Amino acid sequence: MKIEVLGTGCSRCKQLHENIMQAVIAADVEADVSKVEDITEIMRYGVMSTPALVIDGVVKTVGKVPSVEELKTILAKD
Amino acid sequence: MLANFAAYLVFTVLGLTKGSRLGEAANFFVYDTIKIFLLLTTIIFCVAVIRSYFPPEKTKRFLSHGxxxxxxxxxxxLGIVTPFCSCSAVPLFIGFVESGVPLGVTFSFLVSSPMVNEIALIMLWGLFGWKIALIYIGSGVTIAIISGIVIGKLHLERFVQDYVYTIKMGEIAATEQTFSERLKNARSYTVPLLRKIWPYVIAGVGIGAFIHGYAPEGFLVKYAGPQNPFAVPIAVLIGVPLYSNAAGVIPITQALMEKGMATGTVLAFMMAVTALSLPEAIILKNVLKLRLLLTFFGIVAVAITLTGYLFNAIL
Structure with a gap:
């Protein structure tokens, strides 16, 4: 799956990126995780509060940093 | 009850002398710290639940007809209840403008959202009482409304960075949360927030306690009392570049007020610290041309200064 972390580079965005990396390893899924820092790209998803998490083009969370546990649950659902 | 507990801890358990400087400072510190953390935990949690009903995406839709x-x-x-973090200021601003929210209305939101927040309210309520807290909300909202109207009247749309108008924004699929999800999200919002602000609270209350115990009574009256006409603008000028959260600033201002700083001056200082900051200016520079950015800061700073004078005159 394709995972994108949307955020303009604030500390919370970095935290989300870190958490999702851990969750991906823990859940043992095949995923390509990338950061999207370009504001035009971020707005295309309709997101107004960062950080946001996008999996395969679908916005999953907005404006918060879910814990590794919560992220694992989100990954499991997909 | 809390006051008795603090006094018991400081004077009986620690054995400090009642009325001594150290004793008074320590008593003040223990009492304020416990009180603030109790208030912070409960209120941040409740506000987080309320806020989950007002995501910025909904606020935007609401205001675009405005x-x-x-x-x-x-x-x-809406700025009071919509969650705001300065790192989201850019997507928020673009989202508003793109969906047709007038520029002046967008600025009303941008002023009120960081200034009137739950942490400022809890700290004010806990340390200054509900009257000052209400005055703060009332004047914060008024400043936001007036600044926004003035900016709207100036027709500064051309000083928004050009690319903002070319961005095409997608629609996010709105997901309604269940109540238990709201509670769970509120908890995962409250815990990291408390973890982030506790050092500021401790430092703020600590400095406040030191001033409370050691600074002579009324030593600020001469400099920052109601008689000095320059106190308010100086307080605002010091407050604008300062970046701190309400949690750190308010305990210090409480002690300053006790030593003779006028109420209006204290309010103006707090508003300047929370509403305007250098990091916020740098972030907003991404969407605003310099002229609009300076106009925005200028108008809000003047409005805060006038509010300070107003309350120095009537309180």
Whole structure:
């Protein structure tokens, strides 16, 4: 799956990126995780509060940093 | 009860002398710290639940039908409940402008959202009492409404960075949360927030306690009392570049007020610290050309200064 972390580079965005990396390893899924820092790209998803998490083009969370546990649950659902 | 507990801890358990400087400072510190953390935990949690009903995506839709005046009032009020973090200021601003929210209305929101927040309210309520807390909300919302109307009247749309108008925004699929999800999200919002601000609270209360115990009574009256006409603008000028959260600043200002700083001056200082900051300016520079950015800061700083004078005159 394709995972994108949307955020303009604030500390919370970095935290989300870190958490999702851990969750991906823990859940043992095949995923390509990338950061999207370009504001035009971020707005295309309709997101107004960062950080946001996008999996395969679908916005999953907005404006918060879910814990590794919560992220694992989100990954499991997909 | 809390006061008795603090006094028991400081004077009986620690054995400090009642009325001594160290004793008074320590008592003040223990009492304020416990009180603030109790308030912070409960209120941040409750506000997080309320806020989950007002995501910025919804606020935007609500305001895009807004006209001037009514829109400014709505935006300032929604600013209280919509979560705001300065790192989201750019997507938020673009989202508003793109969906047709008038520029002045957008600014009403941008002023009220960081200034009137739950942490400022808890700290004010806990340390200054509900009257000052209400005055702070009332004047914060009023400043946001008026600044937004003035910016709207100046027709500064051309000083928004050009690319903002070319961005095409997607629609996010709105997901309604269940109540238990809201509670769970509120908890995962409250815990990291407390973890982030506790050092500021401790430092703020600590400095406040030191001033409370050691600074002579009324030593600030001469410099920052109601008689000095320059105190308010100086307080605002010091407050604008300062970046701190309400949690750190308010305990210090409480001690300053006790030593003779006038109420209006204290309010103006707090508003300047929370509403405007250098990091926020740098972030907003991404969407605003310099002239609009300076106009925005200028108008808000003047409005805060006038509010300070007003309350020095009537309180």
């Amino acid at each position: 006209k001037e005046y009514v829109g400014n009032i709505l935006a300032a009020l």
